[in-house]
Amino acid sequence: MGGKVSCTLGEVTNRADFIIFWGGNPAECHPRHFTKYSLTPKGRFVPDGRKGRTAVLVDIRETPSAKAADIFLQLRPSKDFEVLTTLRALIKDQRVDPAAVAETGLTLEQLQDLVDRMKKARFGAMFFGMGLSMTRGKHMNSGALLNLAAEMNAFTKFVCMPMRGHGNVTGADVVLRYTTGYPFGVNLSRGYPRYNPGEFSTVDLLVRGDNDAAFILGADPGATMPQPAIEHLASIPTIVLDPKVTHTSRLSRVHITTAVTGVSAPGTAYRMDEIPLPLAPALRSPYPTDEEVVRRIRRAVARRPAWQPVDENVRSAIA
Amino acid sequence: MSQTSNLTVVENATCTFCGCVCDDIELHADGERIVQAKMACSLGKSWFLNHTAERLYPDALIDGREATLDDAVEAAAEYLHAANMPLVYGLSNTTCEAQREAVALAESIGGVVDSHTSL
Numbered sequence: 001m002g003g004k005v006s007c008t009l010g011e012v013t014n015r016a017d018f019i020i021f022w023g024g025n026p027a028e029c030h031p032r033h034f035t036k037y038s039l040t041p042k043g044r045f046v047p048d049g050r051k052g053r054t055a056v057l058v059d060i061r062e063t064p065s066a067k068a069a070d071i072f073l074q075l076r077p078s079k080d081f082e083v084l085t086t087l088r089a090l091i092k093d094q095r096v097d098p099a100a101v102a103e104t105g106l107t108l109e110q111l112q113d114l115v116d117r118m119k120k121a122r123f124g125a126m127f128f129g130m131g132l133s134m135t136r137g138k139h140m141n142s143g144a145l146l147n148l149a150a151e152m153n154a155f156t157k158f159v160c161m162p163m164r165g166h167g168n169v170t171g172a173d174v175v176l177r178y179t180t181g182y183p184f185g186v187n188l189s190r191g192y193p194r195y196n197p198g199e200f201s202t203v204d205l206l207v208r209g210d211n212d213a214a215f216i217l218g219a220d221p222g223a224t225m226p227q228p229a230i231e232h233l234a235s236i237p238t239i240v241l242d243p244k245v246t247h248t249s250r251l252s253r254v255h256i257t258t259a260v261t262g263v264s265a266p267g268t269a270y271r272m273d274e275i276p277l278p279l280a281p282a283l284r285s286p287y288p289t290d291e292e293v294v295r296r297i298r299r300a301v302a303r304r305p306a307w308q309p310v311d312e313n314v315r316s317a318i319a
Numbered sequence: 320m321s322q323t324s325n326l327t328v329v330e331n332a333t334c335t336f337c338g339c340v341c342d343d344i345e346l347h348a349d350g351e352r353i354v355q356a357k358m359a360c361s362l363g364k365s366w367f368l369n370h371t372a373e374r375l376y377p378d379a380l381i382d383g384r385e386a387t388l389d390d391a392v393e394a395a396a397e398y399l400h401a402a403n404m405p406l407v408y409g410l411s412n413t414t415c416e417a418q419r420e421a422v423a424l425a426e427s428i429g430g431v432v433d434s435h436t437s438l
Contacts (some may be wrong), residue, residue: 030339031360037339085362134438164338169419172410172434184436189404189429202408211431213333213402215395217421219409219435237398245376246345253398256391262335263353263370267414272338274435280332281416282348283372290417298424300396307400307429 005150007125007159008273009036012044015157022058022145023080024129024163027065033163034068045122045146054117058083059131073114076105078136083111084144088151090115113233124158133162139197162285163247164272167261168218172268206232215297216240217290218261239297241290256293259285267291325349334359336366336414405430 011018019038026033034040042049057069058080066072075083083104089096090111098108118124126149133142142162149160166171173183181184182195185202198204202221205211206229213236222230223246234251241258242249249255259265264285268276326395329346334356346367347355356367379391386394399405407425410418413433 030337031362032339032341036341045361094372121362166411167335167337167340168413168415169411169435170338171415172418173436175410175415176422176432176434179419179422182434185431185433186425187431189428189431191429197437200431200433202406202431202433203438205406205431205433206401211402211404213398213405215399215405215407215421215424215428215430217409218411218413221408224438231385237402239395239398243370243376245380249380250383252380253382254391254395256380256388256395257376260370261413262333263367264372265414267416269333269335269340269414271340275340276415277333277340277342279335280329280346282346282353283334283351283370284328285372286374287378290413291420293388293392294417294420294424296392297395297399298420298427300392301400301427302370304400307427 004146005159008275011036012125013041015045015123016048016125017052018054018124020056022128023131025063025065027068030163052071073106079104080141081137081144084148086111088148107116119155121156125161127163129163162275168204168269170272170274174270174274203229212236214238216248220246220248222251241293257287258293259287259289265289334363336362399428407432410434
């Protein structure tokens with residue numbers, strides 16, 4: 001996400017007086033987000049804590065997080081992009097069609113009120129969940145919200161970040177970025193990294209049947225992926241590393257049991273604001289860590305003849 | 320890490336259940352399981368208390384049959400080396416150190432590396 005205007009959660013705690021949660025339900029999915037980072041703690045420039053902050057929740061239904069918010073804006077499903085585009089127009093005092101706004105489930109007055117409050121904020125922070133990024137529009141929605149945050153900086157300080165689930169998925173983005181230059185869906189089959197979501201993203205690859213082997217760690221796609229993707233995984237040699245025998249293990253040729261990240265395996269994990277934190281395991285596992293097993297497999301691969309990308313001209317010259 | 324009675328206490332432990340990665344958890348553990356996770360939320364508590372150091376599963380399985388780690392590593396390397404377009408996927412519930420190894424593995428086998436982010 002190049003150009004993302006963001007900050008650490010510590011800055012949110014100490015500075016943010018206006019917070020928007022969009023398409024996420026932290027009360028149930030990130031239970032300590034409100035109390036540890038975003039709403040209730042007293043911050044250096046927010047000495048009154050919760051009283052010093054305004055919280056807005058934007059979602060398609062009234063989740064338990066709505067109770068924690070001062071303003072709840074309920075939009076119709078799949079209208080996020082339209083609302084975000086309207087907000088981007090309103091902050092620049094451009095005219096919008098009230099009838100078109102009404103189709104989103106919100107009124108022009110509600111959105112104008114939101115824009116007025118956003119401009120009056122000293123430091124605005126926006127958090128978005130999968131309710132924004134996994135609905136119609138997908139990454140275009142996330143992009144629209146990130147752009148809104150960037151554009152708000154013409155008026156006051158505004159930042160934006162995704163509410164990441166799954167422990168260290170943020171770390172996966174960071175590690176892939178600093179090793180390959182791209183955050184996910186990186187194809188190394190030509191010997192250099194290529195990035196094209198939709199073409200080199202896992203579900204698309206598996207549904208098309210492009211892969212002839214799979215190596216899975218820190219995930220259980222056998223329980224979560226679309227059926228055609230699972231069927232392809234089951235039809236090819238799949239290797240899985242997991243602390244438990246999972247759905248994926250049952251469809252795999254090889255399962256290796258590993259220690260539990262953070263419980264019995266040491267290392268580093270990234271928080272959603274891209275702060276790396278050391279893990280402090282309290283138990284000693286009878287199993288090796290993911291790191292050790294992947295290294296051993298990599299060394300076993302290295303003992304075999306080197307794989308090289310073959311140039312088509314070379315191939316035809318040999319033939 | 321300090322010892323009180325039979326319990327090991329780990330202060331400022333880090334929870335990796337969700338993206339908040341809270342690093343202020345106090346864990347009390349006997350040799351085999353964590354019995355208390357102070358400061359953790361309901362999700363974090365069940366994460367810490369439900370993972371133990373017991374040997375509940377075989378070291379490895381090949382085609383569903385119990386196998387040694389050494390054999391499983393060799394079998395994995397053989398499959399991945401033989402593949403033309405292998406996929407390395409997941410990377411969420413693991414450490415950055417393991418992620419780096421996985422990227423290096425993907426490069427050495429000429430594969431695709433991807434995470435939950437693409438879902």
